[in-house]
Amino acid sequence: MTTPSPEDVHTPMLTDGDEFRIPTYKLLQQDGTLYEGAEAPHLERDKALRMYQAMVFTRVLDERMLAAQRQGRLSFYMQCTGEEAAVIGSAAALDDADVIMAQYREQGALAYRGFTTDEFMNQLFGNELDYGKGRQMPVHYGSTRLNYVTISSPLATQIPQAVGYAYGQKLAGDGHCTITYFGEGAASEGDFHAALNMAAVHKVPVIFLCRNNGYAISTPTIEQFAAEGVAPRAFGYRMHVIRVDGNDILAVYEATRVARRMAVEDNRPVLIEAMTYRLAGHSSSDDPSSYRSKKEEEAWREKDPLLRMQRWLTDKGWWSEDDEKRLQESMRREVLDTMKRAEKRPPPPLESLVTDVYDEVTPALAEQLDQLKAHIRKYPDAYPKSASQVTGGD
Amino acid sequence: MTTPSPEDVHTPMLTDGDEFRIPTYKLLQQDGTLYEGAEAPHLERDKALRMYQAMVFTRVLDERMLAAQRQGRLSFYMQCTGEEAAVIGSAAALDDADVIMAQYREQGALAYRGFTTDEFMNQLFGNELDYGKGRQMPVHYGSTRLNYVTISSPLATQIPQAVGYAYGQKLAGDGHCTITYFGEGAASEGDFHAALNMAAVHKVPVIFLCRNNGYAISTPTIEQFAAEGVAPRAFGYRMHVIRVDGNDILAVYEATRVARRMAVEDNRPVLIEAMTYRLAGHSSSDDPSSYRSKKEEEAWREKDPLLRMQRWLTDKGWWSEDDEKRLQESMRREVLDTMKRAEKRPPPPLESLVTDVYDEVTPALAEQLDQLKAHIRKYPDAYPKSASQVTGGD
Amino acid sequence: MARMNMLQAINHALDTAMAADERVLCFGEDVGVFGGVFRATSNLQQKYGKARCFNTPLVEQGIIGFANGLAAQGSIPVAEIQFADYIFPAFDQIVNESAKYRYRSGNLFNVGGLTIRAPYGGGIAGGHYHSQSPEAYFAHTPGLKVVVPRNAHQAKGLLLGAIRDDNPVVFFEPKRLYRASVGDVPESDYQLPLGEAEVVKEGSDITLVAWGAQIEVVEQAVEMAEKERVSCEVIDLRTILPWDVETVANSVLKTGRLLVSHEAPLTGGFGAEVAATIQARCFLYLESPIARVTGLDTPFPLALEKEYMPDHLKVYEAIKASVEF
């Protein structure tokens, strides 16, 4: 509220803001060299490799799990493919104790933080070790250890929640912030508007990271909004915004680093729009060929964020073809071995049907469980997953 | 989508849009003369007087009805006081066949269109002639004849509805548009965001008129949003926007006229932000003294939109003190006389409890009504409003 | 007649409605070129143009707000909500607006033309957020009609009935049956009445009430029960609101026993309303307590979905318990 009111005008001048277009922040070119005049952010070798390894892991995981889904071993999967830089570059710019509230396509952030292959697989197969106790579909990860709030399918609900979480962090004064990820489609929900407005009014240390990947399932951005992207919405809330090349991990990292500083030091929320592309189908159930062209996909495949970072690392002498081969192979093997273990594990126990509805199982739920057990005892063959748990009586 | 992409940048530059402040369009000064360089819109004398008379009527109605509420004759009331120019100036710039979807504080628009004093009073007293059949609180007017959709209390719900209505008008090709009014508070609702986005994407002939009157009940704009107003939100949707002095009926009229042309001729939705002030309490239940200063109110009382237009009319030789006196008196008398008639009228018939739930009364509702009648017949004294309707049996 | 699955029947109904009346519009997330994630709106954009069949931005409250306005204007919107689990952001527009538009305006304005379609229910390994059965939320809302078809033939006739009914209708489609339910469906334009239950099978010992995909489950249970000479009457409610009390009550007066089954959780499910009404209407004729076989009082699970569901075995056991009471 510092700048003075602009001059009054006496002729009606309408504007749609087109004069005020928001540029895209870019550092790294596809060949792995920096743009002229661009300066790489300070990144230690170890950190850079940690980021890159998370990218590769995410890519490998996606490839293997899609294949597993195609083989009928997994019911459903969603790939991060093409968006690894946006997700991992931003996660890497945070403190690991900052909280992440993601949409569903951000497994890269989780991989970066150190979610183990076992943890991934247990969720994907909803087995007895799944933290979520097999209640949600695959890719609905969560981890308290890694400050990654469990994914929820209803879109955009996590955005105002991130504002509330960050408000709590501000009151606690622990110097942490919350980042929330969402797609450009989800940004159409009312919850998005509520969240940005509340964050700006209440001066909350939150970062809104929009993955503008061109599509919401089949709906292209041109049918999602009339503006060029999501970024100009920040003006409506007098919120700072930066648009960044989402396939450029250095630019995403640096933009998020700057945003985090504003959020944590000044309690100023920031919107980041990462321009990227969903290279895969929306999910394993989707075939994009009916709504977009191979040519368009190809053009974006040329902008592969992994390759771009790999080249930069190679240029720096931090990475070699050999390293790449070894990494890919070991990750592939690990994913496959872990998958085999995870899919063989039994499902969560029958009790898990009624726990966690409330902090304690209510008498009514205990009774419903008892009836269910008695029923399964009568028809053990009909409930192969849980029959063994109830036979022998209890 | 015509302007080229702006240049890429290689240093992180965050912006909150403060560079792009939206000026306020003004024509008429408080003394009734035009700003230097300002040009009055073309307005015939008759039309100008119709506008002014609607302003006076609205003011008189508000004063009388608030008094009636204080006397306990009316349960509830909401005043338009201070915002007459915003509401009537915009309504006057429309075709009378354009559709109005208002919030609740826009009785001026209805008065301008020719809602009769009887029609006002029948609604306010919820009597048997109330079109709404006494189902809603006072000020929830509606009129098919005047293309004024019945007011609904839940805030902002009418905004996306206006977009749908206007989309239907566009398909019908009848050259009409819809205007929707709402407060700067209501603009925080998710429905606002949905509406603006859908209107822009689907190129709908709709005008969004935000009455930024400084408060949502007790909440000042500074706790409602961090931006200067609602106008910059239009940029998020690449929608045209104009901010206008809401106490300046000529500027509001002209802004709306221009907006209407864009809407109807080019199917381009427009957002208008009318900067004004709610001079009265939020409603008859509210006492603003606990959340704002008399001084602030006084400053705005100085900007009275009625006086401003009156002076302009007088300058033009279209209005005199005498005219004013006569008009005020006759309107006052009419309001009082009509009120007396309306408050004596019986309430809507008992049947109206169950009609209009569906297009036809369902068997279950018919049965519930029969039971109710039988019950009232047993205890006629307990239901004085409807006892006479059921005695004598049926 | 043609063999159709339920999706084809729904697509056929939409096509029929759009061909017959140009005021009919179909829209929602991904319903345009793509034809919806389940393909219920396939080819409609190609056939009727982008103005009448289109994608919306991803905002359910906007979709229904927009649809309400269109209906008020006189158009006949058929809005799709991609999954019933995602109808809640539009709850205010449906419950406070659609349902009350006519009443609050004294019938000056109404949104009678509105139909909201949404796939609902479990059985597709959809877990927590692709399995809910929210019909009871809407059934507590006077002004709405709530309709659920049980097979392809019913789906086409009821959907056409809903689109042409002059009241806002929430039309829940049992997505488990989208491809699984195949049957003969007239290619002609036909409507089935709203507000009327259908006695799917007559019987004398017990009345079984259900709707949507649950009818099939109940029928499986009935097959088992009839082998043990329990004669079952099966009623498909079809319209949940306003529901056909007479048909159910008459049946229970005859059989003396009632079982209601739905996938939604027990507490506050629509089975409660059926039980409450029928115990009052048929008090002296009831030979055993009215039974409810439903989902558990938990959110919807995934790994243990089979255990959660009110399957035919649970229904069968409840039939036995009722007749042996």
Place this chain on the structure above:
Amino acid sequence: MARMNMLQAINHALDTAMAADERVLCFGEDVGVFGGVFRATSNLQQKYGKARCFNTPLVEQGIIGFANGLAAQGSIPVAEIQFADYIFPAFDQIVNESAKYRYRSGNLFNVGGLTIRAPYGGGIAGGHYHSQSPEAYFAHTPGLKVVVPRNAHQAKGLLLGAIRDDNPVVFFEPKRLYRASVGDVPESDYQLPLGEAEVVKEGSDITLVAWGAQIEVVEQAVEMAEKERVSCEVIDLRTILPWDVETVANSVLKTGRLLVSHEAPLTGGFGAEVAATIQARCFLYLESPIARVTGLDTPFPLALEKEYMPDHLKVYEAIKASVEF
């Protein structure tokens, strides 16, 4: 002890909770300086500062989304929705998020600290949109608790109980009683248990179940009935979800008769659940059909509100019909 009306008792509860635990925050539309349109949060901002008691922008879905996040973080948010009629824009955040946070995450995360307060109910000439009783919508949602106090003393004790309960609670306040219900309220910190009904009055001929403002109505009817020597047992459910089946069932086993009364429309109201459960539990003991005395199956009216309401005369007539059955 002090004489307090219900608003003062609620204000006292909030004050007590905020004083005892600095993680407790109060916010919502106009709750800051103004203290809320009913003044339930009066002086809390002045006392605890703007960071802990504040106005929010006008967006219910944001208020509850924000509150969910705060609760997940470990704060104890008490969010106000200005009128229960305006809770529906937040329905998705409540039903899909608050209610399922713990379950879906396997208890990694929860929003147990959340309390949502909202004034509900009729009798204040509020018409269509300032009178609704939406408790049944929430009572069909496993994971939520739904609480309604009947007087000032209960309001303070139950609200403190709700705030400290480790589950999301929707707390509906009968606004008709805000100033009308005056009673002795301890100034100390006390809690009343959630999930437990209270037998407000013992009797032997019929059990009457209600909650909130309807208890007073039922008591008036009981007074009339007892003059005719009908001995009535009155139960205040207090917690609608999860509700206390045992207390009600035990009472009905004793009296053989049950009447449930609420302001919300009949169809799908929570009375249906009570009736459905109790007819099953007490089948052999019921001497007459379970009666429901409720609002009509219409949106809420204004001019004819008196006629619409389930008043003491209607309850009294239903008592008579039940005992004379």
